[in-house]
Amino acid sequence: MPFFSTLSLVALALAVVFGVVVNRRHRRDSLPRPPGPKGLPVIGNLFDIPKTNSWLTYEEWARTYGDIMSVEVFGQVIVILQSPKAVRDLLEKRGTIYSDRPSLPFFEMAQWGWFLPTSRFDDQWRACRRLLDRSLRPSATVQYRPTIRAKTVKCLQRMLTQPNDYRAHIEQLQSAINMSVAYGYDVKENDDPFVETGREFVRMIQETALPGALLVNDLPFLRNLPDWFPGTGFKQLAKLSRKLGEEVVAGPLGFVKDAMANGTAQPSLALDDLRECTSEKGERDISLALGSLHAAGSDSMVAVLTSFLLILVLFPSVQEKAQAELDAVTGGTRLPEFADRPALPYVDALCKEVLRWRMISPLAFPHSATEDDVYEGYLIPKGSYILANSWSLLHDPATYPEPHAFKPERFLSPDGHVIDDPGLNAAFGFGKRICPGRHLVDSKLFIAVALVLSTFTVGKAKDAKGNEIPVPGTFSGPLVSQPDAFACSIVPRSQAAVELISAPVE
């Protein structure tokens, strides 16, 4: 009897547990997915999602479907989050489930898993992310401010002589800062091999990640076809891409190791990290983390600084107000410094508004769910892509009245102090994948804005007949949204400004 009753109890317990699990599973499976527009068979919502400015369409849809919606394309579920609460609840509070990235077959073939923005949520990502978070925390980036300022002044010198090439100068500036901070490496004026390789790598990522760019990303079984099979050119491309990635990672670190051996290494993140490193695995992590920094850190900053110039063309009164504040602090007799920042609240607020107004990553980067999850009664299946609509968050009229107006004043208190707005972090993404470069951006952006405004006036360019050339003021771009090409005039404010810019910089 006791034996029988023990067996019965075990059986009963198993039945209950099994029943609960099955029941839960059943309940889960019968839960609806977040609502969204009804799609067509097989292709789903392929034709509902616009190729450009999709964040505006999602904002529109949210009026019908609410703060959490979903669409499907060829069976891939895409969940779109529209409110700060949904973003906080999922990407931040449940970060262990929602911090993966979508896996693209071509990226796997090219072995690009090391590149942080696209890497899976795995131990390699954790090791590199730890290194970057430590190296790029606010207290650590302060030591790079003199370098950032000196390189920015050099950029102004180039603007002075060739103002029409402003975009090339901004690109050069970002490469110069990143390579100096990461590796203590001084980039060449033209055709620098490390810079060229980094740019080529980012271009490859952008081109091959685009939906429809490579069939193998939509039909992964194609990767198993033999190399001689017609239409498998992507295999050769993957081999070349893998080599390119390796060059991004190994080239500049090799430079630092040589410089360390020769005793010529300059202060840099690589130098700090390598000095502490005791293992081969540790050295590999450093090379991957810094390779990610140098490849990921340029394009977005170029987009932000070109938007800044566009803003000066479009809103002359903003420019005048910021220049008046700067003149009151420097007297026009010296260039601004980082230490002036507390006395420049309008300039500081302007930087925040530049990040918000026409943000360059309106949908952050896609996250991906590693488990089935239930939220507000909806099932979010494992493998769903999660898009957080940062654009909606930063253009919500309840938080940012007149959201489409460019108004630095929204970040100033009535007594003129800068308002610290944690919501603005949405410009840098969310949760565990939030941009690790955001504190460096804060320094780079402030000093570039202060230096440009104190020395130049930016306005509409004129054609040969003296007529103003219209500025489109539009933005586009596959992964990073940036201003479409525009002509502008960049003119020194005075002879004193010319002399200040031209003085030698350390």
Ligand code: HEM
């Ligand atoms: C204004 C300039 C920048 C903006 C607006 C920006 C924005 C972003 C966004 C939206 C993400 C994705 C976050 C997410 O998935 O939720 C990201 C990721 C990343 N950013 Fe930035 N970024 C900027 C500059 C930089 C700079 C200067 C660096 C390097 C120093 C950098 C390095 C990275 C890296 C490595 C990642 C990948 C992080 C990960 O997936 O764990 N970014 N950034």
